[in-house]
Amino acid sequence: MINRLDDLYEAIKQNPPKKIVIAAAEEKGIIKLVGDAVNLGIADFILVGDKEKIRALLIHEDIDYKNLEITDRPDHREAAEEAVKLVNEGKANVIMKGDLHTATFLKAVLDKNKGLRKGDLISQITVYEKMEGEGLQLLTDCAMNIAPSLEEKKQIINNAVDLALKLGYEKPRVALLSALEAVNIAIPDTVDAAILSKMADRGQIKNAVIDGPFALDNAISIDAARQKNIHGEVAGRADIVMVPNLQVGNALHKALTYFANKRIAAAIMGTTAPIVMTSRTDPVDTKLLSIALAIFVS
């Protein structure tokens, strides 16, 4: 069971080192991150991209590159395809987006024949620590799906439950978020939450206890749930919080960093191998934790 984000680093070190392939690695921030991850001993890397630029950056950042594999693919589309191929061939365990457009990267990852598709949908999950000693909480989807349909929400839940199980939860508690805890026909999210809860009751979504709608307070605070007289296994004790749309997810993800100063790891689930897609503006700590999380679940 992973109870703290730093536990990820410890857990990884119990196993033989795994490999991350980076598509289009020829960017200073990426190369610095590679150096940091190698120093921490959490991953080995295959760097795909413009070999000359990658080498120059490695030298400039004073990173010992003798143990790093570099594959020359200056073209972004080819770099993405090569990275996917290395995962499919078992030569890498995790794929990471480097300095190329998200669309170019995902096109290769989601290619129906040569890609890493598993289900129909990939989704993002933000992982952070609850209050001291209470374990991890997962927030989804903060980055990939703009306005998911009911069917897509079901898959977003499944992806998050998959991750929670890998982190050691036996039967994670999933809270479906809206602006309020009552079903209100004028707020379609609350209706979706009611439907998804019942689907889970009937075994149509497995390995999790699912309830909703909730407002954020009564999803994560037992006191707030009690004051509103909301009962059940999930109320106030959510392990997974599913937001109704990208606006809410993105705002909450940013609030965790900019209002609450919480440490964060981000995962992308729904493919045959974990994906790491960090943003240039993410703190280094977030980037390293996201790499560790991907390695851990791979």
Next chain:
Amino acid sequence: MINRLDDLYEAIKQNPPKKIVIAAAEEKGIIKLVGDAVNLGIADFILVGDKEKIRALLIHEDIDYKNLEITDRPDHREAAEEAVKLVNEGKANVIMKGDLHTATFLKAVLDKNKGLRKGDLISQITVYEKMEGEGLQLLTDCAMNIAPSLEEKKQIINNAVDLALKLGYEKPRVALLSALEAVNIAIPDTVDAAILSKMADRGQIKNAVIDGPFALDNAISIDAARQKNIHGEVAGRADIVMVPNLQVGNALHKALTYFANKRIAAAIMGTTAPIVMTSRTDPVDTKLLSIALAIFVS
């Protein structure tokens, strides 16, 4: 200029005491709050509701009620109408919702002939402190408007700007929030943000600098804005953050309390007198600060 929430208490005490009328005050939490506010010296009260119950609660809570006016209106509709009437007659400066349904309370407040209507829309604003010494930030609308239209968003901005001006801002910086800082036709909020920004540029929304769309990070963090290469007066320095819908507002409001442990005051603007509508589950500190804020702007 009000730079900290506690400054509200100090500022109020510079002026002769003002009066809050509470509709349906016959509830223990409300009466306790009245006692706390009287002890702090921030307001006088007129308690409208079931006189016998109110008296019994005042005695039970050991509150000196000799200086409190009590008006007997056991019926909720009548209590709300009486409270509104007292404001319209100049006998109270602020109206507060007691232990009655929100719909009953707002029906009296928004009555076209006898109510407290000013514009066409009332909206909620959450007020909290930025980082140490950087002043207050306003977040709107977290409670009233579910999915505001473009025209309604304009009025939500106007209500927040009104409040900011009263708090001492000369020309508040308004950031229009979405899930990202680019205009994306698939995300209608981003389009609304572009339109509203231009309306402000052309003087169609006054007394404020308005820009958007922003993601939360580049709205409130100068570093995040710089990293994304977003310029302008608002980027990273928002005084007012307008959310695209209630889901986002409610989640962020709750995140301020439950993730970030921030102190909060909540205002409702758009009427001829400020309204206080606290939730039973709000911390006492929030309730008192919200009363102080309403008194301050009245």
